[in-house]
Amino acid sequence: MLGTPHIxxxxxxxxxxxxxxxxxxxxxxxxxxxxxxxxLVPLTIxxxxxxxxxxxxxxxxxxxxxxxxxxxxxxxxxxxxxxxxLQLGLQVVIEDYVHQEAAKTGAVLxxxxxxxxxALVCLVSVLKxxx
Amino acid sequence: MxxxxxxxxxxxxxxxxxxxRPLSPHIQVYRWPISxxxxxxxxxxxxxxxxxxxxxxxxxxxxxxSDDVFEQAQxxxxxxxGLLLLFGWSVALIFHFFSGIRHLVWDAGIGFDAPTYSTSxxxxxIATGVCTVLVWVVGLMTW
Numbered sequence: 001m002l003g004t005p006h007i008x009x010x011x012x013x014x015x016x017x018x019x020x021x022x023x024x025x026x027x028x029x030x031x032x033x034x035x036x037x038x039x040l041v042p043l044t045i046x047x048x049x050x051x052x053x054x055x056x057x058x059x060x061x062x063x064x065x066x067x068x069x070x071x072x073x074x075x076x077x078x079x080x081x082x083x084x085x086l087q088l089g090l091q092v093v094i095e096d097y098v099h100q101e102a103a104k105t106g107a108v109l110x111x112x113x114x115x116x117x118x119a120l121v122c123l124v125s126v127l128k129x130x131x
Numbered sequence: 132m133x134x135x136x137x138x139x140x141x142x143x144x145x146x147x148x149x150x151x152r153p154l155s156p157h158i159q160v161y162r163w164p165i166s167x168x169x170x171x172x173x174x175x176x177x178x179x180x181x182x183x184x185x186x187x188x189x190x191x192x193x194x195x196x197s198d199d200v201f202e203q204a205q206x207x208x209x210x211x212x213g214l215l216l217l218f219g220w221s222v223a224l225i226f227h228f229f230s231g232i233r234h235l236v237w238d239a240g241i242g243f244d245a246p247t248y249s250t251s252x253x254x255x256x257i258a259t260g261v262c263t264v265l266v267w268v269v270g271l272m273t274w
Contacts, residue, residue, distance in 0.1 A: 005141045005149040034238060037231050044228055048221075048266060056209060056274045059201040062194050086184065089177045118188050125191040 029088060036085035043078045063129055072130035076123060083119035087112050165252040173230045176223040183220040209274070218267070225262045229255040 050071075054062060065071055090111050098104040144150045161167070193204035207213045233251050236242050242251055 005151045007138055007141055007149070034235065037235060041228070041232065044224065048224070052266060052270045052273060055270050056205060059194070059198045062201070066194070082184065086177075086181050090181055093174060093178060118184055122184075122188050122191050125188075125195040128195050 029091075033085065033088045036081045036088070039077070039081045040085060043074065043081060046074055047078055066126055066130040068130075072126060075126045075130070079119055079122045079126065083115050083122075087115040090115070164249075165256075166248055169230060169233075169252050169255060173227065173234070176227040176230070179219065179223040180227055183216075183223065186216060186220060221266055222259065222263050225266070226255070226259040229258045229262075 050065075054065065057065075066075065091108055094104060094107045094111060098107050140152050140154075141149055142152050158167075190204055190208070193201045208217060233242075233255055236251075237248075242248060
């Protein structure tokens with residue numbers, strides 16, 4: 001790359017970008033990230049209060065807490081919004097810092113798979129306790 | 132030269148000779164204004180919260196297991212390492228919460244001028260500090 005400056009391609013930046021343009025998914029990604037962020041504002045406040053309430057709680061207290069329909073519903077919403085927001089955010093971070101195409105795609109897919117699995121494990125856990 | 136952007140970094144000087152254009156200094160030479168520090172902190176806290184979801188998942192899985200496993204999880208959360216992790220998680224969460232609201236306000240097109248984003252930045256830091264202390268005072272009182 002460095003060394004004697006030379007030009008060995010003749011295509012202009014515009015010519016190169018043509019046909020490789022936006023996948024038209026960017027604005028949807030941006031919007032869903034904001035949507036989940038807005039949903040997480042009240043859910044996070046509720047969750048912090050819940051964690052304070054449950055600090056040092058016995059197993060039975062946690063089971064009773066999760067067995068109320070409202071708590072269970074809020075936990076399901078929190079888990080879905082959190083992991084959806086997380087995978088959207090981490091995708092942008094990976095795309096910003098990993099430039100090699102195969103490594104980038106691999107890292108994004110791996111991260112998304114991990115987020116889906118963690119979300120499913122969390123959902124199954126709260127549903128198994130609360131239902 | 133694989134990337135076409137490289138071509139833009141090469142030009143001819145007044146003698147017609149090909150030279151590399153000078154690069155502007157990279158981020159390490161700049162003083163860190165609050166806007167820059169909070170921008171990267173928002174991202175860093177988001178990644179940290181991603182790691183923190185492992186703690187949440189573990190706690191929920193423990194809750195679905197047995198009394199003994201759950202007691203172990205609760206004991207770990209109350210141990211020095213557990214408290215340190217919980218403290219880091221709470222700081223990251225509260226910071227990301229306020230910083231995220233600041234981002235949402237920007238998305239609405241409000242607060243983009245320099246004095247406002249500096250003020251709102253300090254506001255985020257102060258709110259994070261106050262709320263983290265409050266959460267821990269109340270949390271440890273009711274533990």
